[in-house]
Amino acid sequence: MRPHPLLSLRRVPRPQESFADRWATLRRRWRLMLRLSISTAAAFAIATHLLGHQQAFFAPIAAVIVIIAGAGQRGRTTIELVVGVAIGVFVGELLILTIGRGAWQIALVVALTVAVATLVGIKGLALTQAANSAVLLAAVLPATGAGNPAVTRFLDSLVGGACGLAMVLLLPRNPVRDMNQQVQRLLEDIAEVLDRVAQSLRTGDAALADIALGQARSAQALMDSVSSTGVNVAEIARMSPVRWRQREELARFVGSVRDLDNALRDVRVLARRVSAMLRHGETAPRDMQDAIERMGRAVRIYADDLATHDSFAEARDELVAAARIAITCLSGEMTINAAAIGAQVRSLAADLLSASGVTRDELGDLLAFD
Known part of the structure; x- marks a missing residue:
């Protein structure tokens, strides 16, 4: 029997904490x-x-x-x-x-x-x-x-x-590192959800889309933690002379929190729409799964390069391409779910681009598809 596609996407269970793990925690x-x-x-x-x-x-x-x-x-x-x-x-x-x-x-x-x-x-x-x-x-x-x-x-x-x-x-904690770690975890969760949604479209498995939706809902707790951390690190940078030099970088992080929250909401709606489409036996627009897979790759690039921003241009190109594919593949007859999925992919691309520092005026130019 062919294994369920979810098996290849599940995380490896975390091993039981060892003395080496506790020693590493102590050092931190x-x-x-x-x-x-x-x-x-x-x-x-x-x-x-x-x-x-x-x-x-x-x-x-x-x-x-x-x-x-x-x-x-x-x-x-x-x-x-x-x-x-x-x-x-x-x-x-x-x-x-x-x-x-x-x-x-x-x-x-x-x-x-x-x-x-x-x-x-x-x-x-x-x-x-x-x-x-x-x-x-x-x-x-x-x-x-x-x-x-x-x-x-x-x-x-x-x-x-x-x-x-x-x-x-x-002697404050490093606020940039704290934000980096939490945002990275959030982006990795979003990327996993996108992978599952794309896989559900590719295989026609509505149950996998439901699992993706559940994971996206669970990620809200991490999003709330990111929001709380953003407020706290902004206070640290404002109050602690040791961290004043990091205020500009932290301002970019904190400014992206709302966009990340919107992006997580977009992912939840996307997973729910895909689940509804598959449960109703509707055919997904051709190439839609490719658009969602590209978005997942872009999110992982963001997660890997938060500290340096070296590959942000590549990630932005991937997001724009994903949004273009999602919109242009909506041709001919389409259902409400299909139209909603295409619009949601574009909305998700816009929020992730905003989180990476793209201005509202630039968004209009990047996502204006004929």
Whole structure:
């Protein structure tokens, strides 16, 4: 029996993680370890030696919270996280000084901390950390003669948060590399979907088109991640002096996010239309599968050359050729599905060209077919 065409397109299952894989992950985390080490040490030293605080454990804890929980949530979210910890400390200590420590006191402290944090606009992870800070305070006894614990630990949390934020800005991840990796994965997923759609047209297999549609839908989570990363790296480039020189390149990446989102939507519609055509027994226009295969090749060129853009001209030529084939092969009698597929291929070409830096005026010239 002839194997299903999908078998030749499936990815090889990822092998179980080995010690070598974990070692490679550890090597990639050198920046994170350096941030944590320096920020916690600096926060503890400042709180202990400069401010004269005893039991200054909240300063390094706040630094860890900002660096770990704030990863990928820069700017406003990181600042809210610091403020959330500080509010939890402040409200918790003020209440504990009055009502003491115990089970019912913890319940009251957490409830009031969440209420205060909500009223000042703290939410999400920052709200969680405010509640956690209050719980920790209610369960840990302060040292004798340590001064006002509410003020002390409030300052400690601010010192630690500031140290953590400073390390995030001074030792940021490489935003260009992060965007490159995620966009590359997205483009590879789009190329795989296009391969399956073309194969379904070539073999008349509607089930394969449905599988392609499912994969295109699943890729939306990655697209959302790309969008989130785009916002975050733009903030890093704006806030961190270390990455200022990358702002222009990042602007191109971030500017392409909307076009990539549109391209993914185009691919979903394309797969759905092809599935509908095949399920209704309609004959695909001749050469349409060739047009879609060329689009897949163009997308892979983009994915391979994101860093250098050396072959972008070749990819653009492939997209224009694919759109031309898809439109010109719609001759004679055609169904609504066939017309929609041709239009969708052209729309996908336009969005991918826009993502690669082609202007709207240039698009009109490139995709104007007689």
